Amino acid sequence: MKRYDCLALLASILGPKVIVVTNIGPISREWNALRPSDANLLQVNLGLCAAVGMGVAVSLPHRQVVLLDGDGNLLLNLASLADSANQNLKNLVHIVLDNESYEGGGGLKSATAGKADLAGIARGAGVPSASVATTMEDFESIARRSLNDPGHHFIVAKVERGSVDKLPALTLDGKEAKYRFARYIESTEGVQILRPRYTHI
Amino acid sequence: MQGAAVEAVIHGLKTAGVNFISLMPDSDFSDLQHQVASDKHFTYVPVSNEAIGVGVCAGAWLSGKRPALLVPTSGLLVAAWPLTSICMAWNLPLLLLIPYRGDIGDAFWLMGPYKDTTEPLLKVLNAPYSVIAKTEDISKAVMDAQGSTISWQRPVAVLLTGETIK
Numbered sequence: 001m002k003r004y005d006c007l008a009l010l011a012s013i014l015g016p017k018v019i020v021v022t023n024i025g026p027i028s029r030e031w032n033a034l035r036p037s038d039a040n041l042l043q044v045n046l047g048l049c050a051a052v053g054m055g056v057a058v059s060l061p062h063r064q065v066v067l068l069d070g071d072g073n074l075l076l077n078l079a080s081l082a083d084s085a086n087q088n089l090k091n092l093v094h095i096v097l098d099n100e101s102y103e104g105g106g107g108l109k110s111a112t113a114g115k116a117d118l119a120g121i122a123r124g125a126g127v128p129s130a131s132v133a134t135t136m137e138d139f140e141s142i143a144r145r146s147l148n149d150p151g152h153h154f155i156v157a158k159v160e161r162g163s164v165d166k167l168p169a170l171t172l173d174g175k176e177a178k179y180r181f182a183r184y185i186e187s188t189e190g191v192q193i194l195r196p197r198y199t200h201i
Numbered sequence: 202m203q204g205a206a207v208e209a210v211i212h213g214l215k216t217a218g219v220n221f222i223s224l225m226p227d228s229d230f231s232d233l234q235h236q237v238a239s240d241k242h243f244t245y246v247p248v249s250n251e252a253i254g255v256g257v258c259a260g261a262w263l264s265g266k267r268p269a270l271l272v273p274t275s276g277l278l279v280a281a282w283p284l285t286s287i288c289m290a291w292n293l294p295l296l297l298l299i300p301y302r303g304d305i306g307d308a309f310w311l312m313g314p315y316k317d318t319t320e321p322l323l324k325v326l327n328a329p330y331s332v333i334a335k336t337e338d339i340s341k342a343v344m345d346a347q348g349s350t351i352s353w354q355r356p357v358a359v360l361l362t363g364e365t366i367k
Binding site for chain 1: 221223244246247248249250252253254255256257258259260261262263264265266268282283286287290291292293347348349351352
């Protein structure tokens with residue numbers, strides 16, 4: 001199963017208002033190519049995608065939030081699974097594109113190439129719904145079911161290493177991403193986030 | 202932490218518009234933590250390490266909340282990783298409230314190293330800070346720090362020491 005195909009499927013079924021938080025690395029580049037949108041928060045640094053996504057999901061419980069995470073990224077900070085499970089979220093679909101390696105960091109194997117079972121870890125952390133997909137048919141079925149069922153879902157998609165040819169460069173840095181995402185939330189939620197003059201005093 | 206100091210922190214947070222708190226349980230802030238956890242004014246997200254707390258607060262701010270992280274001096278070292286890779290790299294605000302264990306007058310030997318790490322670490326993290334030793338100064342310091350972190354878009358800390366954490 002190819003990661004790009006999984007992401008292409010998701011891009012075809014997610015509504016335009018679904019917030020997507022992605023880890024740094026090839027997932028961000030591929031997702032940006034497939035679904036360019038200010039509803040994406042791209043390139044969250046290693047180990048922090050689940051934490052940042054939790055903050056978004058807790059703060060906007062009426063918005064669906066999808067996390068596109070990597071195995072190495074999540075392994076760095078596994079306790080975030082336990083903390084997010086304790087929030088009893090009804091709006092989070094956490095998808096790990098598990099290629100069993102640090103592809104963006106040179107391709108060395110991650111712990112999931114050995115004995116680590118991320119879905120089992122998620123279940124043990126208290127995430128109520130945790131599944132593994134090894135074929136596109138499985139992935140589509142699990143993804144559609146999870147996206148249509150309010151709750152906290154965790155999906156491990158076992159994918160091959162490697163991306164597609166001629167993927168466009170991702171030219172967005174974190175500062176620009178911050179402004180674009182914050183302005184998007186301001187416009188869709190009717191809130192003011194960016195306040196150069198903060199006048200509470 | 203004395204009751205008056207806890208009340209001053211809560212008053213400062215509410216007046217400054219803070220409505221989201223993340224923390225990892227810590228003995229020096231336990232009374233404050235219990236109050237925050239039971240106060241419906243705050244969205245409360247306890248975490249298992251302070252790095253997760255920084256990430257949670259970053260996501261919350263980007264989603265329209267006004268977060269603060271309660272973090273001990275030891276946990277600041279754990280938080281340094283996302284304070285760098287998220288807050289510094291993206292220019293994100295974050296109000297940090299820190300009980301200043303290891304300040305001069307702290308009699309526990311194990312806290313000593315945090316006198317060496319805390320203020321230098323905040324400086325290299327580009328996070329300005331106030332050191333508050335009087336309970337009567339807490340609320341305004343919290344309000345000022347929140348105003349500055351939002352308008353400057355970088356973390357700002359309030360270190361609580363002296364009578365405020367006795």
